[in-house]
Amino acid sequence: MTATTSSDIATLERSTPKTIGGMRRFVSNPWGRPRFLAGFTWLYIVWSIAPVVIAVQISFNAGRSRSVFQGFSLQWYEGIFDPTSVNYDASLLSALFQSLRLSLITMPIATILGVGLAIGLARWRGRGSGAANTLMLFPLVTPELVMGTGLFLIFVNLFDALVKLGTTAQILGLVTFSISYVVIVTRGRLFAIGRDLEEAAMDLGASPAGALRRVLLPLLAPAIFSSAFIVFAITIDDFVISQFLCIADCTTIPMKIYAAARNAGNPGLNAIATIMLFTSLFAVACAVLILRRYNRRHGSSSSAVEDFARLEI
C-alpha cells in the first residue's frame, strides 16, 4: 500500500498541469494550510461571538426594541444609574450591587483558603493527603445543581439558626464553589517553583513560617493575584448557587436575566448584562496580564493565553 501511494503521488505530480498538481499538494500535504478548516474555524468564532456583540449593541439602542438597533443612546445605562431617568429601574442597580458585593467578599476568602490548601497539599506527604487531594477536585466536577441542592437543604434544615438564606449563605456557597479553582492555579505555580529555594532558606536558618513569608509567598504572588481575579470572574457570573441560596432581596444580575429574559422587556436588561460582561472580562484580562508578566520575566516558553487554555484540565 505504501508503495502504491507514493508512486501514485509521483505519477500525478509529474503528469498533471500545475494547478491540479497544486491542488493535489494542498490536499495531500498535512502541513499546508487547509482552507476549509480555516473557514470553518472562523465561521465558528463568528457564530460564538456575534450574538453577544449584538446583545451589547442593543444595550446602546435609542429605541425600546431588543432586536433592532435604532440609533446610539446611553438611555438604558442612565436607566440603571440615574433615578430621574424615565427608564429608571431600581431592581437593576440593586442586582448590580448584589453581584459586586458577593464577588468582592468571596474573592479574598476563597483565595486565602485555596492558597493555604494548595501549599499544604503540595508539601504535605502524610496520612490523609491523598484523600484531601481527591476531595479538592470534586467541587470542580460536581454539577452545580447538586451542590446548590445540598447547600440549600443544609442551610434550611441544619444551619437555620445561624445563617438564613440570603447574602451570607450565598457567599458561603460561592466560596465553596470557587476554592478548587484557586488550588488548581496556585498548585501549577508551586510545582514550577519547586522546593529548593524554600529548603535553602530553611538550611540558612529561616523558620518554616519565615521561609514561607519571605521566599515562597513572593514567588507565588502572581498566581495568587491571578486566582483572585479568576474567583471574581466566576462568582460574578454564577447563577445556580446564588439562585438556590436566595429567597428575597439578594437577586444578582444573572438571576435578573433569568427572570426577565423571556418577558417583553427593554434594552435595560442588555445594559446590565453588558456591565457584567465587561467587569468579568476585565477581571480575567487582569489575571492573564499578571501571569504573562511573570512568564516573560521567567522566560517561560508558553504564552499566558495558552496557559489559560490548559487551565481547566
Next chain:
Amino acid sequence: MPTPTGDVVGQRRWYYPLMAFPGIAWLLVLFILPFFAIAAVAFGQLDPIFNASVPTWNPLEWDFTAFGQVVDELVSGGPAQLLFVRTLIYVGIAVSLCIAIGYPVAYYVARHGGRSKVLLLTLMIAPFWMSYLMRMLAWVNLLNDRPDDPGLVNAILVATPFFDAPVNWAAGETAHMTVILGLVYGYIPFFILPLYAALDRIDRSQLEAARDLGGRPGSTFWRVTLPLSRQGILAGTVIIMLPMFGDYYTPDLMSAQNKTRIIGNQISEYIRSSAGRAPQGASLTLLLSAFVGVLMIYYLVSVARASKEARR
C-alpha cells in the same frame, strides 16, 4: 546548638497540614455535609400538618418510602422517566454536535494556528468567561418572534420569500431544536479547550514519522492523530456532560415550555416547593448524582488505563 535541619523537619510535619486545614474543614462542612443533608431529606419524613420536610439525620432510622416511589416512577414509565429520557436525548445530541463542530476547530487551531494562534485562542476562550446567562439572553434576543419586534433571525427569514411570519422558535416543533442549540452554544467552549490541549500536545515527529512511512493524510489522521487525541475528546465530553445533566436554566431561557422540561427543572422545582415535595426532589438529586458519579468513575478509570498503555 542543635542542627537547624532537624528542627525544621520536626516543625514541618504539622506545619503543612495546618495550612491546608481551614480549606479542608470548609469543604467538609459545606461540600461533604450537604450531600449527607440531601440523603437525610430524601430518606426523611414529611410534617403532616405543615407539609414541611423533616430530615432524618440518623442513618439507622432512614425511611426509604419516598425514594422507593421515585425509583418506581422511573422504572415503570411515570412522568419522571420521560424527563430522564428527554435529558439523555438532549445531552446525547448536544454532545455529538459539540464533537462534530468542536473537533475541526480545535484541530485547526492546534495544528495550523500559526501566527494567529494567540488571537484564535483568545477568541475561543472569551465565551468561556462570559456569563452563561448573558449568552442565552443574546440568543433569546436573536430568536425573538414578536410581530412588532422580531429578532434578527426572524427578520432575515421574513425578508426571504419562504417565510410569511416570524417563527416561534421557543414553542411548537422547533422547541427541542432551540434548547439543543442553547446547550451546544453554551457548553461548546468547555469542550474545545481540553481537546485543543490534547491535540497541541501531540508530538509532530509522530505525524512526520507516519508521513515518512507512506501514510496518506487521511490514514495519518485516522490512525495517529485521532487515537492520540482520544483522551482529549473523552475529557471534553465528560466536562460538558456533567453540567448538562444538572442544567435547568437553558430550557427555561430558550423555551420555557412544558415539553422541554428536563430532570434538572423537576429537581429545582421540587426542592424549593412548599408543597412537601422536597423528599422526592432530594431522591432525584441522589439518583442523578449516582448516574453522574458512574460517568466520573468511568472517566477516571479510562484515564488511568490510557496512561498505563502509554507507559507500556
